[in-house]
Amino acid sequence: MATKPLVSIVSAGLSKFGRREGLMCRELFAEATKEAFERCPNLDPIQDVEALFVGQMGESYEHQGHTGPTLADWSGLLPKPAIRIESACASSGSALRTGIYAILSGLHKVVMVGGVEKMTHRTTAEVTEYLAMASDFPFEQWNGITFPGLYALMATAHMHKYGTTEENLAQVAVKNHHNGTLNPKAHMQKEITLEKALTSKMVASPLKLYDCSLITDGASCLILTAPEIAKQYTDTPVHIIGSGQASDTIGLYEREELTSLKAAKVAAKQAYKMSGVTPKDVDVAEVHDCFTIAEILAYEDLGFCETGKGGNLIQNGETELGGKIPVNPSGGLKSKGHPVGATGTAQAYEIYLQLTGQADKRQVTGAEIGLSHNVGGSGATSSVHVYRSD
């Protein structure tokens, strides 16, 4: 447990997630950075923050690329280097990884990492098309499959191989909707019943409406420093002690199996090894529940249960608040919402709150070790980070 931290988080910010009409990415991101700056009065944004790495998935939503400098401008960071990172829905997980490189490089002492997406001003058909760009054009998009379909294939395979049920999937949704009601920044603020989830509209069998995460606007950010200077900025830093990242084929059709994400397993192994943490040490986790099946895969890929037993874990309530390993106390992508580029560092934001005792009604008592798990596309990118309280 005494592993040397890679970097320390000295502050973090999150915009309200939801339908944020009339705002652009630059304004949403500034809302997140404002919180991070206000939370850390010892830090001078203009002088101290030396670089920005920001995840954003799609240039199509706002017909706007080259967002690094724009977001830096609106957060007062010019003329610092500002780089956009794109790894589909793992864009800001990758941005966090890049910020860790930047601090460890010694070229920077303090950097900001974050992510943003503005989605709700587009039609569902447009969003579905833009999201599909994270899957393979010639073999997936071209043949008409979209993300609900890709994850439905994984769900079907998992149900067939391990006996996971539609009820298990719905139980993930019920849990995360409950957690979302405890998070004032979550997009959704409503409880759902198992029956409501199970009888909701079919999207791509076996995935129904309540098995799918939300189309959301939002932004997130973290301020990272070299561990040795963290206490200059805060009495309660959170340390990142493990970072893993891995890649897989973009197309599902080339994978060895559909019932786990190899990139997530490889990334988790790296992050555990680097941190000296084992799955049973993790007190709280934010995982990438873009669809309910994805949370069940995450349980297994992260070692929270044996392979094939993810359905049992949720069924037994072990990932609820108060359970053995609370997962997605924020409400997750399912209820907090999934502004795709913002999700990776939004997960880290929740872990930061949890490990500093600021998570209010959803606080996991005594949480000291946290984990975040961010997935791009159908698993071609995965980024896993392990955190420790000070």
Next chain:
Amino acid sequence: MATKPLVSIVSAGLSKFGRREGLMCRELFAEATKEAFERCPNLDPIQDVEALFVGQMGESYEHQGHTGPTLADWSGLLPKPAIRIESACASSGSALRTGIYAILSGLHKVVMVGGVEKMTHRTTAEVTEYLAMASDFPFEQWNGITFPGLYALMATAHMHKYGTTEENLAQVAVKNHHNGTLNPKAHMQKEITLEKALTSKMVASPLKLYDCSLITDGASCLILTAPEIAKQYTDTPVHIIGSGQASDTIGLYEREELTSLKAAKVAAKQAYKMSGVTPKDVDVAEVHDCFTIAEILAYEDLGFCETGKGGNLIQNGETELGGKIPVNPSGGLKSKGHPVGATGTAQAYEIYLQLTGQADKRQVTGAEIGLSHNVGGSGATSSVHVYRSD
């Protein structure tokens, strides 16, 4: 001159630039990586390369995002982390910067950086629209201005303030077209006359057809290592001894002046300071001549001449091969071509060839210190690197 290198380049690859019909980004990138691997037989691609950072500007060309893992897959690099970097036309300059962070972090000993773009299968109108996403949506794109117009504003201001002439602009085109004929991988392989350039079709006054760079398909890559292990892989590494990167407002309308790029000046200052190199020490440079005026701005922003004297520098032939400071021996974006995401590391590829004596007919005799200057959009991003032969 004895500055400690940040990283070393042990190999590099470049696809043929041009109209590459029927190929996708993944295939173009594999063509570049194949050259890099073949050039470096001591390196085992599968074992040794630990991460990929790849610049690509546009998801629209191929309706394909999430390209990091796809390119890694086609180059045999799975399951290594593979991250797409987007900074408009400076995407692979930013990828190079990120690769430097990654090596200096100590988390990786060997990484690949590169870039790619596939553009020519789209209509000129489509390409113009996709490129415009690198300018500001609400204040630039929305009002109908595209990149030739933005650079025309800069050209007009420079001509007004400093007496730079249309002939000076055309002289840049003539020089770079000549250099392109010496580069078998260049898109264009033809000399042009001053008269031909000056009488070519007006695009955005004062910029004519021959003042504009090319719409091109291509890919580029570098293999970077920690300096202390470079000799395991090659007898002739090239060392990167300075890296600068800076940002500016995305919109021209917010700049203090139109006659220089502040981000380029800030980035150059950082790179010179880090390397201990001064402009007069530079033996060969690749600069971002997306339009001819941009090369003239680069002369000034990089300190190759006094502010306002860029026109004289080209007029006096000082940036030709055989001149005081040869610029764009590769042919530059103007004649080698400008597959936007690939450009930054394609510039580094040329410097690598020059500093290892492999530039054949366009070799700058005895070149020991090189510089590359990559610009995103109308200058909201700039990335400058300084190189030294072993």
